[in-house]
Each structure stands twice: as structure tokens, then as C-alpha cells.
Amino acid sequence: MLPPLFDSHSHLYAEQFSNDLREVVRRAKEHAIEHIMVPGENILSSQTTINLCARYKNVRIYAAAGIHPEYAGNETARLETLHDLVQSPQVKAIGEIGLDYYWMDSEKDVQQEIFIQCLGLALKTEKPVIIHNRESTADMLAILRDWVASIPQGNRLKQCAGVLHAFNGDRDIMEFVKQNSFFVGIGGSVTFKNARQLQEAILEIPLDKILVETDSPYLSPHPHRGERNEPANVRFVVQKIADLLEMDMEEVAKITTRNALELFHIEGVK
Numbered sequence: 001m002l003p004p005l006f007d008s009h010s011h012l013y014a015e016q017f018s019n020d021l022r023e024v025v026r027r028a029k030e031h032a033i034e035h036i037m038v039p040g041e042n043i044l045s046s047q048t049t050i051n052l053c054a055r056y057k058n059v060r061i062y063a064a065a066g067i068h069p070e071y072a073g074n075e076t077a078r079l080e081t082l083h084d085l086v087q088s089p090q091v092k093a094i095g096e097i098g099l100d101y102y103w104m105d106s107e108k109d110v111q112q113e114i115f116i117q118c119l120g121l122a123l124k125t126e127k128p129v130i131i132h133n134r135e136s137t138a139d140m141l142a143i144l145r146d147w148v149a150s151i152p153q154g155n156r157l158k159q160c161a162g163v164l165h166a167f168n169g170d171r172d173i174m175e176f177v178k179q180n181s182f183f184v185g186i187g188g189s190v191t192f193k194n195a196r197q198l199q200e201a202i203l204e205i206p207l208d209k210i211l212v213e214t215d216s217p218y219l220s221p222h223p224h225r226g227e228r229n230e231p232a233n234v235r236f237v238v239q240k241i242a243d244l245l246e247m248d249m250e251e252v253a254k255i256t257t258r259n260a261l262e263l264f265h266i267e268g269v270k
Ligand SMILES: [Zn+2]
Pocket: 009, 011, 039, 096, 215
């Protein structure tokens, strides 16, 4: 039996799971996934996520609350509500938040404004951040650099500030993560044949900077590419990282789970 695995990014409230979530969670448990972080994308999904946490006892489910850049345009007035939500003890992180210049559902300055406000909320509550970034790396890193510099001594984000989810192997991001108290989230794309840049990056990032994730229901790893993704599949990501590093899968499982527990300040787990 594998050591416990931690899927650090799964959208369990997605409609793709509405018919069989119980089965999905059971299968996760069957494959040693003991922890699942579910990031919200707006006020509604953040609230749904908090409710989900209590519903399953066999796997520990945690919530992140945040406003995804896709929703930045229509959530401006509701930051107050987010402020209340993140106080819940189930909420272990602020996310997912960030920038997305690919879809551009709202203007850059609107996205940046919401992103910066959410980062401020993280600082105040001392909860780490889960960052979404698509074709916005330079602006995202500039904002994060300023934010990291503003973390005061004694704030627990000094040790573990957040995770850059869905890492694609970008060198600037890799350097940022190495130099700051950040992790990268590695997902199913690492198993794809054409993912050379990412696979090479795995050899350069210390394993104690890596979290594993599915981003389910999206981005299913090989050999399930194209199907609905689910937390049980995070084992294929762990296996691929182990292969690349020529390590035992058990060892990669142990270290990546420890990293996630540390980042999200989850205590009382052996
Ligand atoms: Zn996501």
C-alpha cells in the first residue's frame, strides 16, 4: 500500500461530478488518496467547497476560497463576502486566484485589482495562496514579488506562502519558486509525450518544492487522457515524477504529501 497521497487541486463541485461524487471519493480512498484540496473559483463555488468538507469522512477534504480571474469582472462587489468565507476553519488557503490573459474574461487591470485584493486577504488571515496563471507570467510574478516582500516577520506565510498550480516548466517561474517560499503544482500534463519542457524542469526543482495535483475534472493524465479526470489519478502523476527522478514512488508520495500538509498548515495527521 502506498503512503497517503494528497491531491492538491481538484474541483470536486464541478457538474461533471454531480452524479457520482461519492464513488469518485471512494475510488480516491482505494488508491491511497487521503487528502484533497478543493479550490473555489468564485463566491458560490467557495461556499459549496466549504460544505463539501464536512460531507466525507473517509477522505479529508479541504477548502480554498477565492476569486478566479475568470470571475474577476463580476465579483468586485462581493469581496466582503469572500472576506467572511475565508474565516471558516475548513478554508486552508486562498484560491484559486491569479491572472488569465488567455481567456481574458475581464480586462487586465480588473484581474490585477482582484488578484491583489485576494493576496491582501491571504496576508491578513495568514492562509497560503493557490495561484492560477495563463499567459500572464510576467505580470503575475511582478505582483507576487511585491506581495512576498510585504510579508512581515512573524507571519507564517514567510515559511510557506503558496503554490503556483498547473506548472508548465517555465524557467522564470522555476527561479521564482526556488528563491521564495513557494511550491509548484504538477499535474497530469507531466505524463504527456510532448511535455518535455516540464519533464526536464522536474529534474531541476527540488522535490521539497513540489505538490501533486489533478486539476480534475480537467487534464487527465496518461493513460486516461481525454477522459474525465478524478483525484484517484493523481497516482499517475506521482509515478511519472518517480520515473523521471529514478526514485521509488513511495518516496515521492511521502515527500509530496508532507509538502502539502506543510503548505496548508494541516496538523494532527501522521
Ligand atoms: Zn483549478
